[in-house]
Amino acid sequence: xxxxxxxxxxxxxxxxxxxxxxxxxxxxxxxxxxxxxxxxxxxxxxxxxxxxxxxxxxxxxxxxxxxxxxxxxxxxxxxxxxxxxxxxxxxxxxxxxxxxxxxxxxxxxxxxxxxxxxxxxxxxxxxxxxxxxxxxxxxxxxxxxxxxxxxxx
Amino acid sequence: xxxxxxxxxxxxxxxxxxxxxxxxxxxxxxxxxxxxxxxxxxxxxxxxxxxxxxxxxxxxxxxxxxxxxxxxxxxxxxxxxxxxxxxxxxxxxxxxxxxxxxxx
Numbered sequence: 001x002x003x004x005x006x007x008x009x010x011x012x013x014x015x016x017x018x019x020x021x022x023x024x025x026x027x028x029x030x031x032x033x034x035x036x037x038x039x040x041x042x043x044x045x046x047x048x049x050x051x052x053x054x055x056x057x058x059x060x061x062x063x064x065x066x067x068x069x070x071x072x073x074x075x076x077x078x079x080x081x082x083x084x085x086x087x088x089x090x091x092x093x094x095x096x097x098x099x100x101x102x103x104x105x106x107x108x109x110x111x112x113x114x115x116x117x118x119x120x121x122x123x124x125x126x127x128x129x130x131x132x133x134x135x136x137x138x139x140x141x142x143x144x145x146x147x148x149x150x151x152x153x
Numbered sequence: 154x155x156x157x158x159x160x161x162x163x164x165x166x167x168x169x170x171x172x173x174x175x176x177x178x179x180x181x182x183x184x185x186x187x188x189x190x191x192x193x194x195x196x197x198x199x200x201x202x203x204x205x206x207x208x209x210x211x212x213x214x215x216x217x218x219x220x221x222x223x224x225x226x227x228x229x230x231x232x233x234x235x236x237x238x239x240x241x242x243x244x245x246x247x248x249x250x251x252x253x254x255x256x257x
Contacts, residue, residue, distance in 0.1 A: 033214075034199045034200055034214050035214055039214075039216035039217075074220060074221065075220045075221075076220070077224075079226075094218065097218055098183065099216060099217070099218060101216050101218075102215070102216055102218040102219055103213060103214065103215050103216065103218075103219055104213070104214040104215075105211060105212070105213045105214075105227070106211070106212040106213070106214070107210075107211055107227075108208070108209045108210040108211055108212070109208070109210070110205070110210055110229050110230040110231050111210045111211050111227060111228070111229050111230075112168070112227070112228040112229065112230060114226075114227055114228050115211075115213075115225075115226070115227045116224070116225065116226035116227065117213075117219060117223065117224065117225055117226075118219070118220040118223065118224050119218050119219055119220055120181075120217075120218045120219070120220050121218075
C-alpha cells in the first residue's frame with residue numbers, strides 16, 4: 001500500500017515537472033499562433049476570412065467607444081465592450097486601413113469582455129468590433145472621421 | 154529592457170482592472186524616412202500576454218496598426234491585493250520584455 005502511494009507521489013511530481021516545462025515553452029508556441037494571414041490581409045473580407053470572423057451577425061450588445069472625429073489618426077483610442085455571454089475573443093478592425101486587422105484579443109478564463117487599445121487609422125473609416133462567443137461571430141461598427149491620417153510620413 | 158512596460162493592476166469589488174503602457178516604436182514597415190526616402194523596416198509588437206498568478210488571462214495579437222507606445226486596458230474577474238500580475242510582449246524581431254506587478 002505504502003509502495004503504491006510512493007509511486008503515485010513520484011508520478012505526480014513528474015507530471016508537475018512536465019507541466020512546468022510546457023509552461024516555460026508556451027510563449028514560443030503562442031507566438032507561432034500569431035495570425036499572420038489575418039494581419040497581412042489587405043481587405044476587410046480577406047481579414048475576416050483569415051481570422052475566422054466571416055459571416056458575423058450584427059449585435060448591439062457590442063459597444064464600441066471611439067471618438068466621432070479623430071484629429072490625429074496616429075492615435076485613435078478604441079474601447080470595445082462585449083455584453084455577449086461566453087465571449088472568447090475580441091478583434092478590432094479598421095475597414096479602410098491598408099491592412100484592416102489591428103488587434104485580436106484572446107480572453108482567458110475570468111477576463112471580462114472589455115478591451116481598450118489605441119490604433120492608427122489612415123483615413124475616415126468604420127471601426128469594427130468583432131466578437132467570438134460560443135462558436136459564433138458577432139460584430140458592430142462605428143464610423144470614425146479622421147482629419148490627419150496616421151499611416152505614412 | 155524591463156522598463157519598457159508600465160503596468161498597473163487594481164482590484165476593486167472582485168474585479169481587477171489592468172492598464173499597461175509599453176514603450177515601442179510600432180513601425181508598420183510602410184513608412185518612409187522623410188530625409189532618405191528609405192522605407193523604415195517593420196518593427197511592432199506581435200503578442201502581448203498577461204497572467205494573473207501564473208494563469209493566462211489574456212493574449213493579444215497585434216498588427217502594425219496599433220499605435221506607437223501602445224496602451225492596453227482590460228478587466229479580469231477575481232484577483233485580490235497582493236496577487237501577482239505579469240505582462241510580457243514579443244515583437245516581430247524577437248525582442249521581448251516582461252514585468253511583474255503586485256495587484257493593489
